[in-house]
Every structure is written in C-alpha cells, then in structure tokens.
Amino acid sequence: MDPSKLLVSFSLALYSQWFYHKPTRCLFDAGECVATALGKRVFGIRRVFLSHGHEDHISGLANLVNVRNLAAGSSDKPLHVYYPFGDPWIEALLEYIKAKQSGLLRYALYAEPIRPGDQILLDDLKRPTRVTAFETAHVPGRLCLGFEIEQEKTLLDLHIGHRMRVPVPVFFYSGDGYQAFHSPYGRVELAIHEATFLQRDVGTSARHIAQRHSTVETAIQWATREDVKCLILCHISDRYSKEELLEAARAAIHESKFRGEAYAAIRDAIIPIAYKENS
C-alpha cells in the first residue's frame, strides 16, 4: 500500500496535525495551514472529525471554513464538523466561526458533538461506509476521540465458499492519547497512531505531558497486537531527528515482530520505516 496515494497530511506535535483521507473525503483534525496546503482540495472535504480542542488539532478550522466559502470552486456542498461532546475550546471556536460567517456562508455548515460509539454514515459514497468514534485517554476529565472507518467489501468466506459483503476496517485515526482502547474488528488496512515521544524520554519529560501521549514503542506494540496491515506513526516531537526516529522505530518493529508496513508522518511527508513482503 502506498499511503501517500490515499492521504494528504501534515503532522508535527505541538505545531499542527491533520490528515485528509481522499477516498472518503474526510478530514481528521484541522491544524494550522490545512487550507493553505490543500488548496482547491478544500472543496472536496465533506466531513471534518476533530479529536480534541488543542491548538495543533483545530487552529486551521476557521480558515478552512472561510477559504471553502470564498475561493473559486464549487462552494455549494455542505460541510459537517464532528467533535467530542462538551469540548469547551472547540465550542468556543465554533461560536467564533458562526459569528464571523453569520449570513455569509454559501454552503450549509453543520457542527455536531458526538460521543464514543456514535456512528456517522458516509452517505455520499458508493459503498456503504461509516465512521465510528471511540474514546482515547489524553486530557484528564475531558472527552477526546479517535475514529475508525469501516467500509463494506465483498470477501470470499473460505468456510462456506461464498462471497459475502462484510464491513472491513479500512482506516483508523488515534487522535492524541497514551492508549488506544479501541480494537477494530479485523485487521485494519491503514492505522494512523500518534507516537509523540520515544520511550527513553518518558521518564525525563514532565510527567503530565508524557502520560498524555503514546510513544513510538507503545504505538508499534499496539499495531502488533491489532495486526495492523499498514501503520503510520504521527504527532512526533521535533526534538528527534528523522534518523533518530527511524532507528528507534525499526528497533521497536524488530522487537515486537510487527509484520505490517510501517511509515512515519513527519511534517508533510510520509516516510517508509520498514516494509515486509508477507504483510
């Protein structure tokens, strides 16, 4: 799998994070410069899923809404924004957008708070496809979400020898969090998991920060447990050089015997870490 065919993205912990999944026209998080980087692609976005209200995940949203309204392009398609129920910072941002765009928007903008387990049907796609929200542990006392996309595919059931239409997990996005509690039903095709730190620094970082994030090692352990087909590590701290990061990730893959493909999202690039034929 070449994930850069499916995604346009930017990811750097603290600065900005967003992933645009082209096949489903969904944007996951909306950090700074998302509209600038996507250009005309902003008109393709149908849904935005926000994981939580930290600046690096939402600060591009107001600009995205405005550019999608004023730039030359088909600006009549509605835009849905989904966010964790009760997140006060996202609600404040939505209030700003509502006030600023009052009476000016040429398309319908819907904002909907969602809870873990809520499912959103992507009814603009040919194949039945849905997004399920799940909870992650990130900000104490506040709901933070990750998201999984399931798409109906026709698979051959070897036991009964018939082709069956079954929902397959095609995409997983962890948001921020030190533990993804969610297990997709089956091997997820593409999982994007945050990996802010290396394990060696967890002891030296301020406790409250280290406890809110995954490490390269714990993210790879998770992907090994879930037998992910293609893993992308993201939200990596800029304290690490690319070489240092890739070396630690290769060691963790070797240690855990992860058998899928692995990449690291560093700024706007998605870089291969290791690839094995038998994935």
Ligand SMILES: [Zn+2]
């Ligand atoms: Zn955060």
